[in-house]
Amino acid sequence: MLMTAPAAGFLLLFHYVPTLGNFIAFKDYNPFLGDGPIEAMLLSDWVGFGNFQLLFEDPLFWDAVWNTLSITAFQIVFYFPLPIALAILLHSVISSRLRGLIQGVIYLPHFFSWVLVITFFLMMLGGDGLFSHALRDIGLTAPNIMTNPDTFIALVTAEAVWKDAGWGTIIFLAALSAIDPTLYEAAAADGASRWRRLWHITLPGIRPVIVLLLILRLGEALSVGFEQFYLQRDAVGAGAAEVVDTFVYWQGIVTQNYGFGAAAGLFKGVIGLLLIYTANRLAHRFGEQGVWSR
Amino acid sequence: MSVRPVWEEKPTVVGQAGKSTLLFLVTAAVIIPLWSVIVTSLSSRETIDRAGGMVFIPRGIDFSAYESLFATDRVTQALWVSFIVTIGGTALSITLTVLAAYGLSRPGSMWHRTLLFLFLLTFLFGPGLIPSYLLVTGLGLKDNLLSLILPTAVNAFNLIVLRAFFMNIPGELIDSARIDGAGEWRVLWQIVIPLSKAVIAVVALFYAVGYWNSFFNAILYLSDPADHPIQLVLRSFILQGQAPPGVSLPGTSVPPPTLAIKMAVVAVTVIPALIVYPFVQKHFTKAVLTGAIKG
Structure with a gap:
């Protein structure tokens, strides 16, 4: 249909054309060939898996992969459960006006850019921040968490929690309100305490949503975001802040080693697809619906 | 559901207090940084000096940081x-x-x-x-x-x-x-x-x-x-330590405090979103x- 055509055109041009453009990962990109980058992409020499070989021999790449996977694992443990807990807590607030007010406040940081989020953290917890001053006033020394590479993983998780944990409750709140209230009533009549109702009705009721989001997160195991790490690289150093996405940027674009960078990006994309496929298979095996059904 | 269902047991005092504290802390974690940034951007030099940095308790309103910011x-x-x-x-x-x-x-x-x-x-x-x-x-x-x-x-x-x-x-x-x-x-x-x-x-x-x-x-x-959007400018002032454009306003000899100007940049980055947000949020x-x- 005619109406869909313009949007589909944009999608093809800015999503599918670059997806195909990943062939550059198998080439030795030479920017001086032809007239402009697109011709240069076509005219450059094929090098087969040469870029990948260099990539796999590069210790910096494996450092970035390791940082990324550690951050993902850390966030699955310390971030992922929080929106669920917060949603259950909010769901138990009886006054719908109060609940609406709290929701309005905790959704807000989702709409802030990473520059803003990091600015707020710096102004509160940084060496010269509000809390560091308050701590100093009562005679304690404030640890400078904004520049300490050893605690960086906790810092980025705290930032992610502040930005998105509130927003993340939306989907769980909806799942919670879809649970049939007569189940609770029957359980209460049978003498189940509130904790038993939470364990036997609430959690099973929202399990499909939990599994779905966990699969999506696992599929994204190699992407933890770009801007958050790019912005804090100067403060804590590349040793802690280099993740796969920033590696692609520095190696590919800043040093103009495009074929090599594209190889790293393509590696990430392919692993991501494999991960999401595997996680989905697992979900089916455990009788969950997963991202797509078969 | 704005009435407690009849079958549900009455909450314990401790449970109720715990829940309220948690929810209070969660909302405070969002509001305090916003509040402090806006208050600091509206503070005079004396207020900032007295607080030793970021201001939490406002003492008067001073727009000079914004005037100075928009003068460049x-x-x-x-x-x-x-x-x-x-x-x-x-x-x-x-x-x-x-x-x-x-x-x-x-x-x-x-x-x-x-x-x-x-x-x-x-x-x-x-x-x-x-x-x-x-x-x-x-x-x-x-x-x-x-x-x-x-x-x-x-x-x-x-x-x-x-x-x-x-x-x-x-x-x-x-x-x-x-x-x-x-x-x-x-x-x-x-x-x-x-x-x-x-x-x-x-x-x-x-x-x-x-x-x-x-x-x-x-x-x-x-x-x-010259093409840079506000987020990049914010980053260069706050995270890269570039000096913000402080000019002394007519009739004064010193420009407004750097911290107030910096916070004014943060505020102008946040405020457009804050204005639109309440109208759309409920949907x-x-x-x-x-x-x-x-x-």
Whole structure:
């Protein structure tokens, strides 16, 4: 249909054309060939898996992969459960006006850019921040968490929690309100305490949503975001802040080693697809619906 | 549910107090930083000196940081760039998305299964930074504000949200309009859009926030500082330690304190979002859910 055509055109041009453009990962990109980058992409020499070989021999790449996977694992443990807990807590607030007010406040940081989020953290917890001053006033020394590479993983998780944990409750709140209230009533009549109702009705009721989001997160195991790490690289150093996405940027674009960078990006994309496929298979095996059904 | 169901036991005092404290802390964690930034930006030199830095308790209101900020080009120019990109980008995105969502919501339109599949598939993988960069540069968009708009003009999630909502509009309504002789465009304009104002507003907000927060694309494609949007300017003042443009106002000998000027830059970056947000916020759940269920 005619109406869909313009949007589909944009999608093809800015999503599918670059997806195909990943062939550059198998080439030795030479920017001086032809007239402009697109011709240069076509005219450059094929090098087969040469870029990948260099990539796999590069210790910096494996450092970035390791940082990324550690951050993902850390966030699955310390971030992922929080929106669920917060949603259950909010769901138990009886006054719908109060609940609406709290929701309005905790959704807000989702709409802030990473520059803003990091600015707020710096102004509160940084060496010269509000809390560091308050701590100093009562005679304690404030640890400078904004520049300490050893605690960086906790810092980025705290930032992610502040930005998105509130927003993340939306989907769980909806799942919670879809649970049939007569189940609770029957359980209460049978003498189940509130904790038993939470364990036997609430959690099973929202399990499909939990599994779905966990699969999506696992599929994204190699992407933890770009801007958050790019912005804090100067403060804590590349040793802690280099993740796969920033590696692609520095190696590919800043040093103009495009074929090599594209190889790293393509590696990430392919692993991501494999991960999401595997996680989905697992979900089916455990009788969950997963991202797509078969 | 605004009354406690009769079968539920009365909450214990400890449980109730614990819950209230937790919820209070969670909301305070969002409000305190915002509050402190805005208060500091409105504080005089004495107040900031007395607090030793960030101010929490306001003592009077002093607009000199803002006056000084707007007396120079750097921030006004960046705000202007951000406004243009946000308004132009949102207008383009919402037009494309509404049209496509409507097209895909009518069963039997040409190739709609294939097209829908193509849109859904974008959730599973991104195109990759390097090829996208080479394409955008190859199209000659470098150092052009369109580089902040065109690559992100259509977002599949937003499209699915709108399509799901359009599909819930009763078919009889549309059929009866057709019988009265309305074409597709009139149906869209006079029936579908008026019925979906709230969801369209939410999607427009999602797009607008995306454009207002443009950062990475600006780093990639805009080399001239005159083109830099507000997020980049904010970063250079706060995270890169560049001195903000403090000028002494007429009649005073010293410029307003640097910290107040810095916080004023933070405030002007946040405030546009804060103004639009309350009007759209109550419709979030509806929009996010229709999308989540179909996607």
